[in-house]
Amino acid sequence: MATDCRNCPFKTKATSMLSDCTLEQLSANHLELKLKKGDSIIKQGTYSTNVIFLRTGLAKIHLKGPYSEQIVKMVKAPTYLGLPTTFGSKINQYSVTAVSDAEVCYIDIDVFENILYGNQDFTREIIQEFCKNELESFRRCANRTQKLIRGNMADALLEFSDNIFKSDTFNLPLSQAELANLVDTSRESVSRVLTEFDKDGVIKVNGKEITIVNKKSLIMISQNG
């Protein structure tokens, strides 16, 4: 299953700077997998010594909260997954599930660490990624806890549109129940808010297809609640 990493079209900035020799080492020590929407990539509570490279696709990071499953954030390729597990207890503390078809590479932690420490650019990229995530998590924390539902829903829609699909029209990759777990509300409220937004001419809802009609309004809603 190991393909040649030298020809991988999904390299990140840093990996594209790795030497052919290093990439050969990577090629020989990874497992490539094609996943379908809904497939589990990382499962909370299980043992793992692999770092996972999400080559293509979209996934949700989620974990058991005191009352229900909590979606912490959405991630899109290309990105590494599971570092906290492999650098920590080796027991996954959270789950990652594909919400679209996806391709992943399983890389053994030893190989990954080898490459990491032997390569300053790579180290730097990983650390910068961690830094970005930390800031993001701080901001999310402040936003999600302070904003009302309409504000959080607006944020979620804007993120899908701006960061993930980069289009005003997109298909919701999550059910309303999942959206509720992402936005910290009830399934019913998600439904109500979506129809509200539609009635107000802010978005157009057509099954799972969302079109952002009035982005300015959506941003306003995001800001005041």
Added chain:
Amino acid sequence: MATDCRNCPFKTKATSMLSDCTLEQLSANHLELKLKKGDSIIKQGTYSTNVIFLRTGLAKIHLKGPYSEQIVKMVKAPTYLGLPTTFGSKINQYSVTAVSDAEVCYIDIDVFENILYGNQDFTREIIQEFCKNELESFRRCANRTQKLIRGNMADALLEFSDNIFKSDTFNLPLSQAELANLVDTSRESVSRVLTEFDKDGVIKVNGKEITIVNKKSLIMISQNG
């Protein structure tokens, strides 16, 4: 102001493994400062190219939310602060403020990066720290958004007792207004919950001094809300 890092009694695991030569470099390139409770360590919106080592003391990490200041988490020495700033935009995206007297060292990012990349153990420690923080932030996210106020207050008290002061009796390092910003509630609710807990015999409140009388109850409250 630069003292000799070789004799610093506050080294972390990794820094204690640095060579004398490296530590000498560090000694020559850092600024040591003594801070009082309430002093600002990092100020959101300002420019910075320093990593900060919190040698002693307790601090809060906080940032402007859409409606009010949000305390994201409490940190205690020894720990590094400000990495996301120095590895990122160089503009602080959050504030850090001492909530006790504290000692800090300002280390220039170039020196820090030099030591970081030149030292596998150090890199590993920093990455592990990031991983720990990421997991913590996921858990906090799930807890804070799902639990009711009593549960979150219980969590905060348990954290002070178990992780920060390591004692059943401690002085609250935060005002009730700050606690509200940490626990995502109103100042009034903090007051009410504290008196509730006291009346129920779970804790004893004496001004700013808290004694955890019945830890089992507190854990129960943390778990069911």
Added chain:
DNA sequence: AATATTTTGTGATATGCATCACATTGCATA
């Protein structure tokens, strides 16, 4: 195509908590 199962829409009701309002206490500074 027919049936089962999941997902979604929407009203009615209950409730946790924010907000307002003000009294009280503690702490600092003159």
Added chain:
DNA sequence: TATGCAATGTGATGCATATCACAAAATATT
């Protein structure tokens, strides 16, 4: 010791939203 300002205690009220209870629609399964 007096005076002022900040921190805290506590009731009354209102509101956002969770929950319950179904109906309707969409999707999957046989």
